[in-house]
Amino acid sequence: MKEIRMHGRGGQGVVKSAQIVVKAVVNSGGFAHFIPFFGVERKGSPVFGFLRIDERGIRQKCQVYEPEILLIYDDTLLDMPQTYAGMLDGCTVIINTSRRLDELAVPGRAGAVALVDASGISRAVIGRNIPNTAMLGAFAKVCGLVDWPALKNEIEASFDARNSASAREAWDSVQIVKQKGA
Amino acid sequence: MFSKAQVKAVSGNTAAALGAALSRPDLIAAYPITPQSSCVEYLADLVNNGLIEANMVQVESEHSAMSVVQGAAAAGGRTFTATSAQGLALMYEPYFRMSTLRLPTVMGLATRDMMSPGTVWSGQQDAMSVRDAGWMQVHVENNQEILDMVIQGYRLAEDHDVLLPINVCYDGFFLSHLTERVEIPAIAEVDAFLPAYKPVAVLDPKKPVALDPMTPGPLFIKYRKSHLEAMRVALDKLEAIDAEFAGKFGRQWGGAIECYRCADAEYALLTIGSITGTARVAVDKARERGLKVGLVKVRYMRPFPVDKIAAALAGKKAWAAIDRSVCYGWNTGPLYMEAKAAACGAAPGFSAIGGLGGADVSLEDVAKVIDALAAFAGQSGRPPVLWLEKSC
Numbered sequence: 235m236k237e238i239r240m241h242g243r244g245g246q247g248v249v250k251s252a253q254i255v256v257k258a259v260v261n262s263g264g265f266a267h268f269i270p271f272f273g274v275e276r277k278g279s280p281v282f283g284f285l286r287i288d289e290r291g292i293r294q295k296c297q298v299y300e301p302e303i304l305l306i307y308d309d310t311l312l313d314m315p316q317t318y319a320g321m322l323d324g325c326t327v328i329i330n331t332s333r334r335l336d337e338l339a340v341p342g343r344a345g346a347v348a349l350v351d352a353s354g355i356s357r358a359v360i361g362r363n364i365p366n367t368a369m370l371g372a373f374a375k376v377c378g379l380v381d382w383p384a385l386k387n388e389i390e391a392s393f394d395a396r397n398s399a400s401a402r403e404a405w406d407s408v409q410i411v412k413q414k415g416a
Numbered sequence: 417m418f419s420k421a422q423v424k425a426v427s428g429n430t431a432a433a434l435g436a437a438l439s440r441p442d443l444i445a446a447y448p449i450t451p452q453s454s455c456v457e458y459l460a461d462l463v464n465n466g467l468i469e470a471n472m473v474q475v476e477s478e479h480s481a482m483s484v485v486q487g488a489a490a491a492g493g494r495t496f497t498a499t500s501a502q503g504l505a506l507m508y509e510p511y512f513r514m515s516t517l518r519l520p521t522v523m524g525l526a527t528r529d530m531m532s533p534g535t536v537w538s539g540q541q542d543a544m545s546v547r548d549a550g551w552m553q554v555h556v557e558n559n560q561e562i563l564d565m566v567i568q569g570y571r572l573a574e575d576h577d578v579l580l581p582i583n584v585c586y587d588g589f590f591l592s593h594l595t596e597r598v599e600i601p602a603i604a605e606v607d608a609f610l611p612a613y614k615p616v617a618v619l620d621p622k623k624p625v626a627l628d629p630m631t632p633g634p635l636f637i638k639y640r641k642s643h644l645e646a647m648r649v650a651l652d653k654l655e656a657i658d659a660e661f662a663g664k665f666g667r668q669w670g671g672a673i674e675c676y677r678c679a680d681a682e683y684a685l686l687t688i689g690s691i692t693g694t695a696r697v698a699v700d701k702a703r704e705r706g707l708k709v710g711l712v713k714v715r716y717m718r719p720f721p722v723d724k725i726a727a728a729l730a731g732k733k734a735w736a737a738i739d740r741s742v743c744y745g746w747n748t749g750p751l752y753m754e755a756k757a758a759a760c761g762a763a764p765g766f767s768a769i770g771g772l773g774g775a776d777v778s779l780e781d782v783a784k785v786i787d788a789l790a791a792f793a794g795q796s797g798r799p800p801v802l803w804l805e806k807s808c
Contacts, residue, residue, distance in 0.1 A: 249593075252595070253425070253427075253595045256425045256595045256596065257424075257425040257595075259425075260423065260424065260425040260596075260597045261425070265596075265597055266425070266596070266597075267594060267595060267596035267597075268594065268595045268596075269589070269590060269593070269594050270589070270593050271589075271774075272589070272593075291597075292596070293693040293694070293696045293697050294693055294694040294696075294697045294779060295557075295558070295587070295590050295591065295594065295690040295691070295693045295694055296590075296694045296776050296777060296778045296779060297776045297778065299778060299780070
């Protein structure tokens with residue numbers, strides 16, 4: 235089972251994008267689930283999400299404390315203690331940012347680190363800062379856990395072609411700036 | 417939309433709504449409240465898009481939601497609504513009367529902690545606070561069980577030997593907002609399991625009758641005894657309905673309780689709601705460490721399966737119940753308190769409480785309870801509550 239934790243802010247579409255991943259996995263015959271954690275109900279407040287992907291039914295209904303993958307939708311969350319808390323050695327970290335790796339204070343125990351300017355892509359392709367579908371493109375490319383055509387279909391079914399174009403752009407442009415084990 | 421069986425990733429609220437839609441309700445009353453809102457919103461969409469034929473009534477409060485449901489049920493209709501926490505509190509007056517009028521319905525309860533202090537998050541205090549209001553209460557573990565129990569709920573509630581409303585209780589956020597794989601049966605399959613509601617007595621303007629006249633004590637007591645008898649009968653019926661459901665849909669949920677790895681267990685852990693899924697994993701891990709622990713998933717809080725719980729705890733070295741709510745005055749969890757009464761002190765047990773106000777109950781938390789169980793064996797008396805707390 236893959237345990238993934240997502241960090242974003244209210245209004246960035248974290249929950250919706252996680253649901254798209256679950257739908258794509260389930261529609262491909264696999265198992266996945268997503269539990270959101272909402273704080274106060276307002277735009278901009280930190281949002282956490284807990285995503286699990288497995289080949290069989292997932293029993294636990296609790297948060298993810300030791301993620302193997304971190305999806306960080308907003309680089310202003312990097313100095314929150316919760317963001318990197320509990321990450322496993324070799325954890326894959328994907329960050330929406332236009333900054334360089336040495337500006338991001340990613341803990342040394344991280345494995346592969348991938349950076350993608352999901353906000354910039356969404357502004358260019360969709361016309362506003364809604365980085366969620368671009369993050370999905372980066373996630374699909376870097377982690378290989380979700381069937382790309384199934385994910386693209388689900389993005390189009392949930393949103394529109396601009397969003398799948400945004401995901402495609404991120405798929406093409408995501409940079410793995412640190413390899414696992416490096 | 418419902419002509420073919422489907423597998424879809426849906427939220428717990430959607431699973432509840434789909435269970436209701438497949439049951440062909442005549443009337444749905446809707447008033448939004450977190451975390452239930454998207455359940456009745458989904459049903460409103462289905463009605464608006466012509467996918468189900470129910471009469472959708474948008475009311476101005478939960479008191480009205482239950483009153484509308486009550487009127488429709490008294491007129492012979494199959495009804496559905498859903499609520500949470502303060503919404504349940506506001507509907508309490510018609511809520512109690514629904515059961516004492518012996519009107520069957522299914523109500524989704526996306527369980528949420530009660531204010532104050534301010535919260536909209538998960539907790540079972542709302543459900544536990546109404547466990548003596550005459551309704552049946554089933555608590556579920558995952559989204560598939562939500563859908564299945566809404567359908568089973570109508571069968572049980574409408575049985576002429578039962579005729580009681582039922583709450584399908586599912587943990588707010590941990591299930592209501594969980595997205596996971598759910599098998600959605602075709603409506604024809606549901607029709608074959610759940611026939612149209614045949615009411616016993618129907619309010620009809622063409623044949624006016626007085627409903628619910630002032631009733632003197634000697635007669636009143638007969639009503640209460642009849643209501644209790646319906647609860648007793650329901651305890652048997654729910655097992656038969658679950659078995660029949662399994663024959664038709666291939667999923668059996670265990671009736672009043674489900675025992676997991678209990679056969680050779682020296683210790684028993686009782687859970688209720690979504691913590692059960694986490695506890696299954698924790699029990700498996702404890703078994704790997706050589707601890708012979710079994711899990712008792714308590715599904716029905718009302719009717720309470722006294723004999724089954726007593727049998728499940730008999731001969732164990734120790735047991736514990738994990739509650740997501742408190743029992744004021746007893747200062748334990750309510751499931752613990754009731755299981756303790758059922759077990760008559762046959763084995764030593766203690767109460768663990770966690771997950772209040774949206775707090776998570778982690779694998780580590782459940783492991784802590786299991787370790788405490790092993791340490792507790794052989795002791796007696798009333799141990800302090802084990803609080804599953806995190807620093808804040």
